Amino acid sequence: MSDLPPHDDADAPHHPRFQRLRKLRQHDLLSPLQWRRRVLFWTGAIVVGLSAVFFAKAADYAFELFHSVASHGWWVPLLITPPMFALLCWLTQGALKATRGSGIPQAIAALKVEDEDFRTRLLALRVALGKMALTLAALLGGASVGREGPTVHVGAGLLYSMGRRFGFDDPTAAGRFILAGSAAGLAAAFNTPLAGIVFAIEEMSGTFEHRMSGTLLTAVFVAGVVSLGVLGNYAYFGDISASLPLGRAWLAVLLTGIVGGLAGGLFARLIIPSTLGLRGVVGRLRARQPIAFAAACGLALVLLSLLSANGLYGTGYAQARDILQGHSDTGPLFGVLKFLGNIASSWAGIPGGIFSPALAVGAGLGGNIAHLLPGADTSAVVLLGMAAYLSGVTQAPLTATVISLELTANHMMALPIMAACLLARGASALVCRVPVYKALADALIVQYEAERARREPTPATEPGHAP
Incomplete structure (x- = not known):
């Protein structure tokens, strides 16, 4: 049975419990x-x-x-x-x-x-x-x-x-x-x-x-x-006034969601040490000769860049912006080549993030998909590709949606972007079951716990313990 009087509301201002909570809040405010x-x-x-x-x-x-x-x-x-x-x-x-x-x-x-x-x-x-x-x-x-x-x-x-x-x-x-x-x-x-x-x-x-x-x-x-x-008050990629009306153009949502999700999931799977990318030959090479392996990754990035009109170096911000704004000369293979260049940089184990490079890959893939949909707004399809691929890499559809909207100061694309990101999240999970950041964080935790276990003495090695 409740200790409260019958028909007494604990949230009412006159109730003793309410008074105690208000005093605690006032104390917290003035603490x-x-x-x-x-x-x-x-x-x-x-x-x-x-x-x-x-x-x-x-x-x-x-x-x-x-x-x-x-x-x-x-x-x-x-x-x-x-x-x-x-x-x-x-x-x-x-x-x-x-x-x-x-x-x-x-x-x-x-x-x-x-x-x-x-x-x-x-x-x-x-x-x-x-x-x-x-x-x-x-x-x-x-x-x-x-x-x-x-x-x-x-x-x-x-x-x-x-x-x-x-x-x-x-x-x-x-x-x-x-x-x-x-x-x-x-x-x-x-x-x-x-x-x-x-x-x-x-x-x-x-x-x-x-x-x-x-x-x-x-x-x-x-x-x-x-x-x-x-x-100053600026949008990362400028003000993009793209739109995607209901109808056949929404086929772009389906295509970018599936392609971006699968490609993003593949990228995530390839850079997680415990999965496909670093388990076999690649993992052994990296473990035995890490410095030489990193140099080889740098060489691979340079060779891949020779196949691209503007190179694959840096964040890819300028290329993504040009593709999004419709005046790019990066070439049709930019998305795929940037994808491979990002893998080379990630495998090298050097400091650096994947957000901006992922947006560049998504822009390249979105540009390729836009050529298959002549009736759709090209900028809108590219924006969908950026958001979907980022969602596929991170498996964080809400973050990818909000970032894409704020980066372009475009709110007319909210529903298509959200749909593409949710679809990409599901497609990515088919390739990489664990979100990439969570998997990499768990690997750090497991490594630390293993090191701590080696440092701590076991019962068989403690002083005074009989074997």
Whole structure:
């Protein structure tokens, strides 16, 4: 039986339970500890926003420098890219091993495991700074990588380090700093605040804790305002006024969803160490001679770029924008070649993300599909291809939908994009059952647990134990 009086509503203002809850909320609002945490979140979000803006500018400059040097001859990248891949692989063999890859799996793994040693290994300040520096070096060497995933890693590392520095080292509190830093990093990297929130819910945590909602929203808002204030109110790919009316043109949704999903799932499967890509010969070569293997991956990227009109180097942002805006000379094989170039860069194990390169692959595939549908708006089909392929790679359809809408400032395509992303998510799961970021994060966790098990003494080896 309930302890409440008959016909008494516990949510009524006069009820004692309601009064107690109101006092607790007032105490929480006025608590110095809570205000110290809020100020730290706001300050951290500003730092993440400024770091993301600096990173974006530096990344553009690094790749422009590579492009200007490489323009002197087709042979120049042969002297730059393979040695840079080898150097980055060598640099990430030791203390900077956590800087490898996208950076999003590191943030997810640190969020899952409430172990200070594990989190510090992945998110220490030196790791965040190293991630930024080595990703810039990768772009300087022409690698087919992006900066958005690394920005998530940097954002998580900065807020986590700030939280620990000022006494918020409780595992639950530290997890909140990691989540907010990751979301703020993505929001500032793309200048897409809503995508940062959806990314945190769908990709990072999988849940949305009510107590965390205000903190997360505030961090994303502050980081977004910083990016907006410095870079201005812009859409990543410009204002794209594409549309897709109901009717036969919606065949594009079906085609881009299936093709983008299958291709994205294949890419994810090929870059997950425990699946097809790195299990056999490739895995053995990478394990035995990692530096030589990385150099070979760089060489493969250069050779593939020779088959493309504009090359496969860098984020692919310029090529994707040109395809989307309808004045591209990348050639019909750009999507497939960029797909292979992204695999070469991922297999090398160097720092760098897959968001922007994935959008470039999707744009290329969408352009190919548009040629099969002469009655449809080409820009609309390309946009669908970008969103669907990104959804296929990440298996995060909501994040892919929101990012695609915010990147182009186009809301007329909301329903077609959402449909294509959901279809791509299902098609991707047929090829790769586990989402790529989750699989890579789980691999980091398994590796850490194995190392910890080797360090800890077993009962048979403990002092005083009789064999």
